[in-house]
Amino acid sequence: MARELDTNSMKNRSAVSNGTSMFLEDVDGRKPIARRYRDLVDDFSQMVGGKPNVAQEALIRRIATMALQCEIDECSLANGETFDSDRYARRANIMSALIARLGLARMAKDGSGAKVIDAHTAALAEGA
Numbered sequence: 001m002a003r004e005l006d007t008n009s010m011k012n013r014s015a016v017s018n019g020t021s022m023f024l025e026d027v028d029g030r031k032p033i034a035r036r037y038r039d040l041v042d043d044f045s046q047m048v049g050g051k052p053n054v055a056q057e058a059l060i061r062r063i064a065t066m067a068l069q070c071e072i073d074e075c076s077l078a079n080g081e082t083f084d085s086d087r088y089a090r091r092a093n094i095m096s097a098l099i100a101r102l103g104l105a106r107m108a109k110d111g112s113g114a115k116v117i118d119a120h121t122a123a124l125a126e127g128a
Contacts, residue, residue: 033068040064047104059102066095 027034044060045052052060069091077083099105 033072036071037064037068040067044102044104048102056102059098063095063098063102066091066098070095 029035029038041060041064044063045057048056048060070088073083073088073091096105
């Protein structure tokens with residue numbers, strides 16, 4: 001008789017699901033792009049209260065991906081390299097729509113997230 005798998009056990013979940021890895025595959029987390037991605041995920045997670053649910057986490061990861069892609073495009077522009085403004089605009093619009101879906105745009109508008117957003121903005125300014 002086959003033994004049923006306990007799907008609630010942390011041992012039976014992926015490394016991403018149980019929080020021991022941010023990526024499905026091996027990624028060198030020491031590389032600047034991996035560190036920046038992790039920082040973005042952490043920052044957006046704090047903006048929703050620090051403990052996002054599964055749906056929020058999925059949106060946050062997509063937002064971080066689009067933000068990182070926009071930052072890469074901005075580096076290309078700053079370095080005088082080829083810059084695809086249409087691609088950049090699509091990425092920025094996707095990111096904006098995901099932020100709205102997550103509810104962060106509403107928080108900024110009604111002031112409920114103003115302290116978190118102000119802290120995030122200050123942290124970004126310190127890093128610049």
